[in-house]
Amino acid sequence: xxxxxxxxxxxxxxxxxxxxxxxxxxxxxxxxxxxxxxxxxxxxxxxxxxxxxxxxxxxxxxxxxxxxxxxxxxxxxxxxxxxxxxxxxxxxxxxxxxxxxxxxxxxxxxxxxxxxxxxxxxxxxxxxxxxxxxxxxxxxxxxxxxxxxxxxxxxxxxxxxxxxxxxxxxxxxxxxxxxxxxxxxxxxxxxxxxxxxxxxxxxxxxxxxxxxxxxxxxxxxxxxxxxxxxxxxxxxxxxxxxxxxxxxxxxxxxxxxxxxxxxxxxxxxxxxxxxxxxxxxxxxxxxxxxxxxxxxxxxxxxxxxxxxxxxxxxxxxxxxxxxxxxxxxxxxxxxxxxxxxxxxxxxxxxxxxxxxxxxxxxxxxxxxxxxxxxxxxxxxxxxxxxxxxxxxxxxxxxxxxxxxxxxxxxxxxxxxxxxxxxxxxxxxxxxxx
RNA sequence: UCCUCGGUAGCUCAAUCGGCAGAGCGGGUGGCUGUUAACCACUAGGUUCGAGGUUCGAGUCCUCGCCGAGGAGCCA
Numbered sequence: 461x462x463x464x465x466x467x468x469x470x471x472x473x474x475x476x477x478x479x480x481x482x483x484x485x486x487x488x489x490x491x492x493x494x495x496x497x498x499x500x501x502x503x504x505x506x507x508x509x510x511x512x513x514x515x516x517x518x519x520x521x522x523x524x525x526x527x528x529x530x531x532x533x534x535x536x537x538x539x540x541x542x543x544x545x546x547x548x549x550x551x552x553x554x555x556x557x558x559x560x561x562x563x564x565x566x567x568x569x570x571x572x573x574x575x576x577x578x579x580x581x582x583x584x585x586x587x588x589x590x591x592x593x594x595x596x597x598x599x600x601x602x603x604x605x606x607x608x609x610x611x612x613x614x615x616x617x618x619x620x621x622x623x624x625x626x627x628x629x630x631x632x633x634x635x636x637x638x639x640x641x642x643x644x645x646x647x648x649x650x651x652x653x654x655x656x657x658x659x660x661x662x663x664x665x666x667x668x669x670x671x672x673x674x675x676x677x678x679x680x681x682x683x684x685x686x687x688x689x690x691x692x693x694x695x696x697x698x699x700x701x702x703x704x705x706x707x708x709x710x711x712x713x714x715x716x717x718x719x720x721x722x723x724x725x726x727x728x729x730x731x732x733x734x735x736x737x738x739x740x741x742x743x744x745x746x747x748x749x750x751x752x753x754x755x756x757x758x759x760x761x762x763x764x765x766x767x768x769x770x771x772x773x774x775x776x777x778x779x780x781x782x783x784x785x786x787x788x789x790x791x792x793x794x795x796x797x798x799x800x801x802x803x804x805x806x807x808x809x810x811x812x813x814x815x816x817x818x819x820x821x822x823x824x825x826x827x828x829x830x831x832x833x834x835x836x837x838x839x840x841x842x843x844x845x846x847x848x849x850x851x852x853x854x855x856x857x858x859x860x861x862x863x864x865x866x867x868x869x870x871x872x873x874x875x876x877x878x879x880x881x882x883x884x885x886x887x888x889x890x891x892x893x
Numbered sequence: 894u895c896c897u898c899g900g901u902a903g904c905u906c907a908a909u910c911g912g913c914a915g916a917g918c919g920g921g922u923g924g925c926u927g928u929u930a931a932c933c934a935c936u937a938g939g940u941u942c943g944a945g946g947u948u949c950g951a952g953u954c955c956u957c958g959c960c961g962a963g964g965a966g967c968c969a
Binding site: 487489490491492493494495496498507509511512513528541543544545564565566567568569570571572573574575576631646647649670672673674675676677678679762764765766789790792793805807816819820821861862889 | 894903904905906917918919920924925926927928929930931932960961962963964965966967968969
């Protein structure tokens with residue numbers, strides 16, 4: 461007779477049944493005549509209890525000889541037990557070992573340094589903390605796509621490999637492309653704009669690459685960005701979309717990931733507070749507020765990381781910083797109708813010091829002004845010919861933004877560093893594993 | 894590129910003023926019938942990142958180098 465193979469998360473609905481689970485041994489304790497096998501299968505964890513007098517001597521000895529992370533198949537009867545975190549444990553009747561490691565598992569039960577853990581990222585992902593973060597990441601992405609789909613958006617992905625250097629070669633990864641050079645995408649936005657003229661409401665979602673030598677807790681060289689782009693949305697419509705998207709994501713994480721947030725010891729009251737309307741500050745108001753708070757960033761400069769941190773600590777909900785000086789922003793942003801020195805853009809800063817999670821803008825839709833901006837910034841015109849075509853053939857008011865997935869995950873999960881928010885972080889000095 | 898901090902047992906760290914290189918975890922052996930990062934006893938385990946220098950004596954001080962972390966700059 462073969463017992464039913466069950467996921468650990470489903471064990472509570474099989475009380476008093478004999479079942480099989482397949483997974484890994486993440487810890488083993490023993491009191492001499494009782495072994496406690498801590499088991500994990502990806503869906504959850506459960507304690508297997510093996511009592512010496514209830515199993516054969518060979519089996520009892522075999523269990524004692526297991527090393528951490530042995531892959532096993534355990535047969536047992538599901539018992540209710542109020543001492544167990546999930547309310548159930550498994551009275552083990554049989555054990556089959558797929559593989560018992562011949563060396564000790566590198567990641568121990570006590571603390572490790574970040575360098576060691578990153579070197580062992582392939583094993584670190586097995587830890588409960590990393591599992592919680594990856595489940596939240598999955599929910600963030602899933603709920604973002606869900607929100608856009610429900611609101612009439614079409615997924616139109618953009619290319620990863622681009623032949624044009626675009627806006628300044630500094631931040632681009634160069635690759636060999638047969639007999640010429642190509643570059644890894646920094647953004648899909650320009651392509652999304654073209655798609656918006658075809659489909660109205662679109663978004664792209666994929667990896668983006670920045671060859672910047674940034675060494676901060678907010679930067680990765682490879683990260684995932686969600687970029688919606690909407691025809692006939694202006695600056696204000698754009699911010700309303702961002703607000704709706706973020707509220708939806710946070711609500712869905714709260715709905716589905718309570719266990720994960722608890723295991724990360726995240727203060728969920730901070731997340732429950734994330735509701736519309738968000739705060740709005742014009743750039744000049746932000747600078748004024750910063751000066752009162754001790755910053756010496758001059759009017760006209762972009763906000764530094766420190767500035768973002770200070771600002772977000774003043775608010776309990778996300779805050780939009782609107783209409784930056786033209787000089788610190790990209791060429792494609794639309795000039796402010798009331799002030800030619802400003803552009804119609806917004807950065808959305810997450811609270812608790814997390815800072816920028818979204819950067820968006822209304823796009824310049826006037827051919828002459830756009831080409832003037834390209835020339836002003838000393839950019840080559842040839843690569844932008846197709847982009848300029850969008851302003852020649854039925855130009856249209858349109859807006860969009862880019863949301864950094866890892867920054868959102870780091871904020872919602874309460875992480876100290878963005879590198880834990882992606883399965884395989886790529887930073888300036890880390891390409892492995 | 895700049896600033897700061899660090900590199901000691903497999904891992905995390907300690908070592909006072911320059912004076913015998915230690916602890917916890919992990920490993921090994923033994924014990925324990927309800928453990929929750931189990932516990933208890935015993936035990937093995939070291940080129941103190943590298944090269945040079947000062948000194949009776951260097952983990953500790955000096956010089957150079959290598960590696961990493963945090964931050965700045967950079968970064969829609």
